[in-house]
Amino acid sequence: xxxxxxxxxxxxxxxxxxxxxxxxxxxxxxxxxxxxxxxxxxxxxxxxxxxxxxxxxxxxxxxxxxxxxxxxxxxxxxxxxxxxxxxxxxxxxxxxxxxxxxxxxxxxxxxxxxxxxxxxxxxxxxxxxxxxxxxxxxxxxxxxxxxxxxxxxxxxxxxxxxxxxxxxxxxxxxxxxxxxxxxxxxxxxxxxxxxxxxxxxxxxxxxxxxxxxxxxxxxxxxxxxxxxxxxxxxxxxxxxxxxxxxxxxxxxxxxxxxxxx
Numbered sequence: 001x002x003x004x005x006x007x008x009x010x011x012x013x014x015x016x017x018x019x020x021x022x023x024x025x026x027x028x029x030x031x032x033x034x035x036x037x038x039x040x041x042x043x044x045x046x047x048x049x050x051x052x053x054x055x056x057x058x059x060x061x062x063x064x065x066x067x068x069x070x071x072x073x074x075x076x077x078x079x080x081x082x083x084x085x086x087x088x089x090x091x092x093x094x095x096x097x098x099x100x101x102x103x104x105x106x107x108x109x110x111x112x113x114x115x116x117x118x119x120x121x122x123x124x125x126x127x128x129x130x131x132x133x134x135x136x137x138x139x140x141x142x143x144x145x146x147x148x149x150x151x152x153x154x155x156x157x158x159x160x161x162x163x164x165x166x167x168x169x170x171x172x173x174x175x176x177x178x179x180x181x182x183x184x185x186x187x188x189x190x191x192x193x194x195x196x197x198x199x200x201x202x203x204x205x206x207x208x209x210x211x212x213x214x215x216x217x218x219x220x221x222x223x224x225x226x227x228x229x230x231x232x233x234x235x236x237x238x239x240x241x242x243x244x245x246x247x248x249x250x251x252x253x254x255x256x257x258x259x260x261x
Contacts, residue, residue, distance in 0.1 A: 015057040019050035020121035050087035084214035090187030102189040106214025116215030135223035144246035145198035153201035192216025196223035
């Protein structure tokens, strides 16, 4: 039984595509207004404009629902239904002209990730999922990879490694020794969508926020994968950082991270 109305996924999709169209139209074109936030990450005028597009769509259809946005903060966060938005995931990629970025809109019902849409506008890739309904990329059903051994697996790793370089390089070194290869994409929308469709087999992120993973958590789970907090427990929107996998190599990743941190 679905935990959401059909209108929720419709609005998720429409808002993500409209915000994505704005990003694509301005990618590598025109001047960006760039600011540095308190955590030293960067934000552009397009992050803010894209978030406003998404918020206006949600408010028009679901005025009582809560919203958590990376750029605009929390609004009505005590509601049973919370929309969690990253209007431009991969801002640093976008600024430097790297085409791995996208829009992430997730819906949470009482801490359960019940709907998610990721849209990568340059690639024209739309990933959609709802609780119990499977995961889709451009209307084609997707699923995670079948690799069972870490030695054969490709793992996406936290690109924000400079936040805690001693710890993260230690984990990275051990992980690299036990995997086929490691990749850093710099955008959770790219990592989680790749994992959901079987391109990579696991992800280690130490400092991702709910707006980074809310949509991807639903999409990945519906594609047959697994996502947990860094300790291996159930992931909730209160967690920072996560481990994600095709489900088959999760325990192997978790043990390495636990023993190496």
